[in-house]
Amino acid sequence: MVVLYNLIEAASIMSAENSHRSVDAIRAVSRQLVRELGFMGGDFGGTDLPPSAVHALIEIEGGGVSARDLAMRLRLEKSSISRMLRKLVEAGAVQEEAGSEDGRVKRLSLTEAGRKRVEAIHAFARAQVSGALGRLGPGQDHTVLEGLRLYAEALGATPAARPVAPVATIVSGYRPGLIARITAMHALHYARTSGFGQRFESVVAAGLAEFCDRLGNPGNEIWAAMQGNEIVGSIAIDGEDMGAGTAHLRWFIVEDALRGSGCGKRLLDGALAFADEKGFCETHLWTFSGLDAARHLYETRGFVLAEESPGTQWGKEVREQRFVRRRQ
Template identity: 70%
Template structure:
């Protein structure tokens, strides 16, 4: 049971935040743009975002997204390009003017946050940051459960190693022709990692429905050296694709990364996983290197993506 006083405190603080940040009218983020446009520009900043993905992130209807994007294109802030893998999709990116506008928004927002935090002690400032991360993650998890009937859970649970291995083995056997060597690598790696889950730098998150694991992601904060988080074993069952469960998993993992203060987050994948790549790049990951490799059984174009601490 959630205490009533906690609910009232959070509701009151949320209303005050909405007013102070300018959501109720007037200049927002130092611009004359509406809040939805400012949020859209920030989400598009790293490129390779589709209109559909943008609508899902901002919780906007398709018609609202179309009007919003048309205004930003007409204003010279936004460019619409074709996805080379699917001509039906339009990839959104910022123009030079759009990048200048977003840079100004970030400067204004950082100054706004700094002017508030300077009134607090360092410990109080950390408490604010950690609390907002936790609350935002809880809201995301609640929305995902309401929309899909799934639960985002942190930590080990019985059957986790076997189920995550099974999902990887079946999916990549079907899509990439991987066999026993790949399954063995996943199983042995997961087993070794779960033996280190007690360490504060490591974490694993799953989504489940009716007790069955349907998606996973992990952060290994030890195997790549100090200050580097390794994002591993990200997968979502076919039945949950397009529901936002993958986004919820990634957001939970990256909130953990940022709260822990990692300077960089790395992940290894391979070319051809377009949907996953869109999710990575939308969250600040950039392709750092690629080369042919056979560590998963068949030769693929292996890729390493890196996300710097925001």
Template identity: 70%
Template sequence: MHALIEIEQGEITARDLGARLRLEKSSVSRMLRKLVASGELQESPGKGDGRVKMLSLTAAGKQRVAAIHDFARAQVIGALERLTPGQGQVVLEGMQLYTQALDITSGIPDRSLDIVQGYRPGIIARITDMHALYYSRESGFGQRFESVVASGLAEFCNRLENPGNAIWTARLGGQIVGSVVIDGQDMGENVAHLRWFILSDEARGGGVGKKLLDAALSFVDERDFTETHLWTFSGLHAARNLYETRNFVLAEERPGEQWGKEVLEQRFVRPRP
């Protein structure tokens, strides 16, 4: 039921679904096969990459989800009708506390999210660690990639006094769970370079990436950069979808081996609004 309700929202892949449900890839694959076989789910090629399978409900799937919503709604309405106004307020406060306790975007007791601009002790090591762990698992990158990230980030932090450069970290309970950088110098010609955009596993799927990216782009627009560029590589579909919602457009593709493994590098460009 949870899977069907998530798929109902639209624009979701198997990987996205696994992240939202906190399930391993093999478990998601088995579940999706069963839903396709039951006629409640269909898969279609992604718009930007035919290798990506987008999930959507069939007519039977939509009927099943509608029945789930109807059943749940009837249960809630029936229960609330038996409460006095004072009891309803108690339930509301309890549900708010329960929601906070169920917040699976973080295992940290203090779940307050802060987007913090500027250098803080340990920032270089933590951002490098998030990159190394994620891209080792997802893309097979190794020591060379980690070294490139660490050295490049260290060099950038030595230039933070420049008013066109900035770094942001997302913090949950005081722990860094995401980062993004605007380098206003290295590309020249009044072009902003968006770099080192990363989230840790516990922060994925909770809107943290959107808040980080929006903070960086607000900085870009305030300083009137002509364009914003970013380099990534093919296969990072969730990130690409997020970039494209912020008006980034794919401008260039080329094979590259700078990370220690050949990938199809991609350059995205966002013009000044």
């Protein structure tokens, strides 16, 4: 027993030492990464701006952002955000507008000069990343991506890292107010982020109302993410409008406050599991270019870009895209 105890104790010590070495090695690589990316000074993102301002411009580019939103996303104090925004406004890169729902909340957007600056930041960053990946061996780019994603998600999982949104419950089927609520979420979000107007809202409302009349048919289902009695997200599988053997994924959206909470992933995974269970050979979805976060989520679930062309079905010319996923 004494020998066994000593062996267990020795193994425990070695495990602790290995753990400390891993932690120290990761810290050292993290410091090197910070230096190489320019966080310690010099050009960051190919600009003369501090890293926080570069990140702020990229967040503002997505649309619908207030100063309070920026403070939460960048984890900066309100006073620091105020000073930074004042400088960006004075530099002509950012403009402030009173919110449509609450005039006291100022929505931030990029000016034309700001958009050009962000385009230059993206071009510099893509070249920087492409250059680094070009020096790696075959397949190592996926190793880098997965490692960074896992590490970032693990860091963000600390309780103090971000405010925790109440957990949403996913429920299926129609409920009173569903058509109006899902239409409103789409209309408000895409008016803010993409400039869509009445035509887009009418298309969403008409399509959703027609679909709900067919909810009793096999292969059709709709899900809502609920917080209490409020709908905060949605997704649907239409098994009829694209022909036999093909499911159409439609009306996928979550409220801004739920983004990053995993609610969207739960909605999407549930809908795709339904499509697979019903035996659909393929699942198609229509979207448009520029929605990079959504595209990444689709691609991690097996969707592949199959078609891309200019279109105006939503009332404004965009580069429409059709993604296809084969049954898993």
